[in-house]
Amino acid sequence: VSVMVATIGDLLDQTDLSNTRPTTLDHDELLAGWRLLVPAACRALDAVPLPAVSGTWSPQLRATLRRLELGRLRRTSFALEPDAAMAGVALRVGAVADLLVDVHPAMTESDVASAWALQGRLLGTLHHAARYTLPGVNQQTAGWLDLLEVARLTQPWAGDTGRQPSRYDDVAAIRYDDRSIEGAVQAWRRAAGAHLNGRFRTTALGFQTIAADLAILASMNHALLPEGGAAGEHLVAAHRHWRALSNWPTSLTYPGARDPGLSDASMNLRDAVKAFARRGRRWATPDELAAGYSPRALLGIQRRVAEASLDVAHEFRDALDGLVRGDRRLWTATAEISAEWKQSAPQKYVRDYDWLILDHVGQRAARPLLRQAWRALDATQAAADGFRGLTVPEQTRAEEPSGVPCWEHVPSVPRRRPPDAVARRPDHAIGPRR
């Protein structure tokens, strides 16, 4: 088995012109390359999922790039071929922009740090492209001055020093009909999101199914880790919390069967997990998977599983919060409600003979569930952060596709909730103590 997916990290690795020189110093061909690169780069930079208040990139750089794109060339022949290296960079940066379309906005501090890292890599790509083209461009032209300006404005991102691991490096182009674990996870992520965000799709069984799937994914990622460490501990915690969330107390419900799309996605996910990581009635070991997956490919899969789990975990927590405290309310068994409240229950709360919509008092019954969802989300977030801190050493990359997985730890992005996320936490009164 081999996995061939193109990730943002792979694409950006292929856009580095820092050690490349043009084969021909043709002014028009080099600037024609910028005509391809500028729109792709602007799309990619605009798609970096930074919060709007902090995510803007230099208007001066944008204006300079636009001048480069629209500048006049000496030759106007239809036969003019853009420089091949520049065309290749433009193609890949455009692909990065396409992949970023499906990415959720950065919600936590570590996500924002990842987004800054991605923006830095894109700006570094522009810097090296400018330096690559400068020697071949006529110094008496406006294009040469604009290239100098691009190189100057992007200078801070020229080097590798301080480059941070970014969760967005692992975003991959996955075919919708991909039957592998990668395709199944992404299809499941979409189905779970639709279930949790769909006003008329949510059911208690759906929540429990998603939690059960998240427990399986956490267990799988833990089993495939070659050693313990921070990610391992957090995966164990995530597994425990998600498993608990997969079995709601009998006194709470939001009745109905789950959405058929979620059922299909969940069953396909389990089939794909079994095919990928099960050997009979146990998890495969990292050594067993090393025969078919390079360490880098395996780590990529684990990271994408961790990131998809994190996306769904956020949606799960938000959706459950909405059912406990929003305009849609869980139902609770009348046996759980005090006799006094039952006597005075407004008729609108009576849903069924034995069931009532949660009122303010009845919310108590659901608070442990909500606390559990917060704990599960925290553990899932910590596990994803742990995976971002894992890299495959260069010597191991050279040995691909065989070899035993051998990863090293690099300092991870500090995990802290931004102030607004802390403020949103609903449970200053009811949540777990942190």
Add this chain to the structure above:
Amino acid sequence: MSESAVGGWSVVYGRVVAARASLQGVDDPSGEADFANAALLDVANILEDLGVVPAPVSPATFTASVDAALAILAAAADHPTVGVLVGLLRGVRAG
């Protein structure tokens, strides 16, 4: 479907709920319990789709709960959905 059959299916649903509850405390590094839990949710989903409400049943072990559910279903083998449920439960039972 007769009233008794509906009641029987409620007990089946109750047994499925009990089987899932019995898995909660299991320390299972092999991951089998997680897959069994998810498969039982598939069974619960079919019953929920049929409008069945779980009946309260006494707590029991995982195996005892699944076997009890299978025994009830064996008595209603002429219903078209029973074959699907029995197949799923036997899969869970076999691991």
